[in-house]
Amino acid sequence: MKKYSNQINDELWDTQIGNDLSFAVELLSDDEVVAIPTETVYGLAGNAFSKKAINKIYQIKKRPFSNPLIVHVADVTKINEIAKDIPKIALELLEKFSPGPLTVLLPKKATILDEVTAGLKDVAIRIPNHQLTIELLKKLDFPLVAPSANPYGYISPTKPSHVYKQLGSKIPYILDGGSCDKGIESTVVGFENGKIIIYRLGVISLEMIAEVSKDVIIRDTEKEKPLSPGMVPHHYSPHTKLILTDKPEEVVKFYKVDEVAFIGFKNKLKVIPAENQLVLSCDGNLNEAAQNLYHALHLMDDKNLKVIIAEKMPNEGIGKSINDRLTRASHHKKE
Numbered sequence: 186m187k188k189y190s191n192q193i194n195d196e197l198w199d200t201q202i203g204n205d206l207s208f209a210v211e212l213l214s215d216d217e218v219v220a221i222p223t224e225t226v227y228g229l230a231g232n233a234f235s236k237k238a239i240n241k242i243y244q245i246k247k248r249p250f251s252n253p254l255i256v257h258v259a260d261v262t263k264i265n266e267i268a269k270d271i272p273k274i275a276l277e278l279l280e281k282f283s284p285g286p287l288t289v290l291l292p293k294k295a296t297i298l299d300e301v302t303a304g305l306k307d308v309a310i311r312i313p314n315h316q317l318t319i320e321l322l323k324k325l326d327f328p329l330v331a332p333s334a335n336p337y338g339y340i341s342p343t344k345p346s347h348v349y350k351q352l353g354s355k356i357p358y359i360l361d362g363g364s365c366d367k368g369i370e371s372t373v374v375g376f377e378n379g380k381i382i383i384y385r386l387g388v389i390s391l392e393m394i395a396e397v398s399k400d401v402i403i404r405d406t407e408k409e410k411p412l413s414p415g416m417v418p419h420h421y422s423p424h425t426k427l428i429l430t431d432k433p434e435e436v437v438k439f440y441k442v443d444e445v446a447f448i449g450f451k452n453k454l455k456v457i458p459a460e461n462q463l464v465l466s467c468d469g470n471l472n473e474a475a476q477n478l479y480h481a482l483h484l485m486d487d488k489n490l491k492v493i494i495a496e497k498m499p500n501e502g503i504g505k506s507i508n509d510r511l512t513r514a515s516h517h518k519k520e
C-alpha cells in the first residue's frame with residue numbers, strides 16, 4: 186500500500202503545495218525531502234542527520250557531491266549542538282544578523298555527517314528568518330539541510346510556483362510560505378585567525394559586515410573550474426542565453442526586436458515589446474531589485490526567446506551581489 190496518498194510510484198509524486206506543518210513533519214521524519222520557504226530563496230530540505238535524505242537531495246538536484254550543504258537551525262542555542270570552537274567574531278555576526286540571511290562556516294562536531302560538508306572540517310549553518318520554517322524547525326528533533334530548491338546550475342526559486350515548475354513530481358510537498366522577502370541567497374562567511382572571509386556574497390553586503398569588523402575579505406569559491414573542455418563556469422542560469430551589460434540600448438541593436446527579453450534596473454527599453462521585459466525596481470531600490478531578480482529571470486526564460494539582455498546594477502551594497510548572480514547566469518554550459 187502507498188504510504189502517502191500523493192505518491193504515484195517509488196520515485197514520482199503528485200506534488201502538493203500547502204501550509205500543513207504536520208504533513209511536512211511527517212515526511213521529513215520519514216527521510217523524505219520537502220521544499221521550504223526562507224526569507225532568501227526556497228530550500229530543498231531534508232533531515233540533516235539522515236544519509237538517505239541527504240542522498241535524495243543530491244539526486245533530485247543533480248548536484249555534485251563535492252558541493253556541501255547548509256544546515257538550518259531554529260535558534261543560536263542549537264548551533265552549539267553541531268559546531269565547536271566558535272570564534273568570538275562569529276558570535277558577534279550571529280548576534281547582529283540572525284535570524285537572517287547569514288551563513289557561518291564553523292568547525293563541525295562529529296554529529297554532522299561528512300556527506301553534509303563534502304568531507305570538509307567546517308559545517309555551514311544558518312538560522313532562516315521565516316516564521317513558518319522556524320515553526321517547522323521547532324517541531325523537529327533534527328536540523329534541516331537545505332540547498333536552494335532548483336536543479337543544479339539553474340535559477341533559484343523565490344515562489345512555490347518556481348519550485349513546482351523545476352522539481353514538480355520529484356518531491357512530495359512544497360510548504361507554501363509565499364514569496365521570499367529578500368530574493369537572493371544568504372551571505373556565506375568563514376573565519377581565519379580572527380578575520381572574516383566572505384565565500385559567497387548575498388543579501389548581507391560587504392559594507393554591512395564591515396560595520397561589525399573591518400577585517401573582512403571576499404574569497405570566491407563558487408567559481409568552479411571547467412569540468413571538461415567546452416564547459417565554462419555557470420550557475421543561477423536560465424535556459425535562454427543571457428547577456429549582462431551596462432549598455433542594453435546598444436546590445437539590443439544586434440537582435441530583431443521580437444527576439445529579445447529584457448531585465449532592466451529602473452527603465453524599460455523603448456524598442457522591444459512591453460510584455461517581453463521587466464524592470465526590477467522603478468524607484469531604483471536595490472533591495473527591491475534583489476527581491477524581484479529570480480522571478481524576472483524565471484518569467485523571461487519562460488518566453489523562450491533568443492536572448493535575455495540584463496542590465497548591470499550599480500556595483501554597491503546588495504547591487505554587487507545581484508551583479509554576481511547575473512554574471513554567473515551569463516556563463517553558459519554550451520553555446
Ligand code: TXA
Nearest residue numbers: 225227228253254255302305307308309332333370371
Ligand atoms: O539563502 C540560502 O543560503 C539558501 C536557503 C535555502 O537557505 N540556501 C542555499 O544553499 O543557497 P545552496 O546549497 O544553494 O548554496 C550553499 C552555498 C554553496 O555555495 C556551498 O558551496 C556553500 O554554501 N557551502 C556549504 N557548506 C559549505 C562548507 N562547509 N564550506 C564552504 N562552503 C560551503
Ligand code: MG
Nearest residue numbers: 332333334341
Ligand atoms: Mg543554490
